[in-house]
Amino acid sequence: DAGVIQSPRHEVTEMGQEVTLRCKPISGHNSLFWYRQTMMRGLELLIYFNNNVPIDDSGMPEDRFSAKMPNASFSTLKIQPSEPRDSAVYFCASSLKAGGASTDTQYFGPGTRLTVL
Amino acid sequence: AQSVTQPDIHITVSEGASLELRCNYSYGATPYLFWYVQSPGQGLQLLLKYFSGDTLVQGIKGFEAEFKRSQSSFNLRKPSVHWSDAAEYFCAVGTYSGAGSYQLTFGKGTKLSVIP
Numbered sequence: 001d002a003g004v005i006q007s008p009r010h011e012v013t014e015m016g017q018e019v020t021l022r023c024k025p026i027s028g029h030n031s032l033f034w035y036r037q038t039m040m041r042g043l044e045l046l047i048y049f050n051n052n053v054p055i056d057d058s059g060m061p062e063d064r065f066s067a068k069m070p071n072a073s074f075s076t077l078k079i080q081p082s083e084p085r086d087s088a089v090y091f092c093a094s095s096l097k098a099g100g101a102s103t104d105t106q107y108f109g110p111g112t113r114l115t116v117l
Numbered sequence: 118a119q120s121v122t123q124p125d126i127h128i129t130v131s132e133g134a135s136l137e138l139r140c141n142y143s144y145g146a147t148p149y150l151f152w153y154v155q156s157p158g159q160g161l162q163l164l165l166k167y168f169s170g171d172t173l174v175q176g177i178k179g180f181e182a183e184f185k186r187s188q189s190s191f192n193l194r195k196p197s198v199h200w201s202d203a204a205e206y207f208c209a210v211g212t213y214s215g216a217g218s219y220q221l222t223f224g225k226g227t228k229l230s231v232i233p
Contacts, residue, residue, distance in 0.1 A: 004160075033221070043207065043223040056220065091160060097219070105151070106221060108160040 002026075004109035006092050012115045018080040021112045024073055025094030033106060034067055034077050035091040043091075049075065050097060082116045089113050119144040119212045123224035131232045132200050138193040138227050140208030149211035150191040151221070152182055156204045164206075167191065178202070203231040 005024040013019055025032050034046040047057040052069045060067070064083070069075040079086055093106040120143045130136055142148060149168050153161040165176025172184040182193045191208060208224040 031219070042225045045220055045222075048219065093161075105163060105166055107163065108153075110160040 004092055004094050004107055006090075006109035006112050008112060009110060010113045010115075012117065013082055014117050015083055016081045017116075018078065019082045019086075019114060019116075021077040021090050021092075021114070023075045023077070023092030023109060025075070025092070026107055027073070029094035029096050029107075030072065031095045031097045031106075032069060032075050033093040033095075034075070035093065035108075037089045037091060037111070038087075046077070046090075079114075082114075084116045087114055087116050119148065119210050119220075119222050121208050121210050121222055121224035123206075123208055123227050125227045126225070127228045127230065129230040129232060130198050133197050136193075136195045136198045136202070136229070138206050138208075138229070140191045140193065140224060141189050142191065142208075142210045143189065144210055144212055146212075147186070150182075150184060151209040151211065152176065152180070152191075152193050153207045153209060153223075154178075154204045155207065155226075161207065164193070198229075198231055200231045200233055203229055205229070 007022045030051050032049045035043050037043045046059045047067045048055050049069045065079055067077045089111045091108050091111045093108045095106045122141045124139050151166045152164040154164050155161050164180050165174050165182055167174050167184045175181050180195050182191055184191050205226045205228045207226045209221050211221045213219050
């Protein structure tokens with residue numbers, strides 16, 4: 001299996017621009033997570049989908065952040081407009097939630113390093 | 118709310134020496150527990166996990182961890198460290214809310230340096 005795929009790996013943009021990060025989860029996985037990693041705050045869960053439906057978006061910092069999962073094999077995280085404080089590494093992870101016997105083990109992608117100037 | 122504490126920000130050991138990375142969690146019930154490793158510029162790789170049963174779990178790369186309920190700890194150990202183990206290690210706890218929402222909460226990480 002190719003694992004979780006994220007694109008782009010690096011993104012440099014200017015303040016005010018729209019940024020779209022993409023994620024392809026592991027085939028067959030039905031849960032998808034977006035995280036943000038910074039030196040100051042560590043790893044933070046932003047939003048979590050189960051069967052393409054957003055379950056918990058309480059970690060999304062502001063209305064400038066939005067995430068979608070139009071199908072089981074693709075998700076996007078959009079920041080509009082971007083600000084310098086959004087600079088971070090954004091990780092996508094997926095897992096197989098199989099009812100009561102769920103393993104809930106998350107597998108992470110390589111991340112997208114975002115720099116907002 | 119659940120929390121994870123990794124008290125050591127940075128640890129340096131000599132190659133061949135034993136290693137123990139500490140992790141304490143706060144949660145009202147028995148959580149799912151994980152250790153991940155992150156090499157520079159890379160994503161997080163799962164080392165091992167504990168859900169139930171035997172409190173000593175074996176993972177990849179020769180790592181093991183022991184769940185101690187009385188101490189709310191899940192320390193990671195390796196008997197002999199290799200230079201390639203230099204990385205950042207994250208402990209995490211997985212919990213469900215009453216609404217069924219699942220969350221993985223990470224510690225701040227411990228950076229491991231290995232002296233040849």
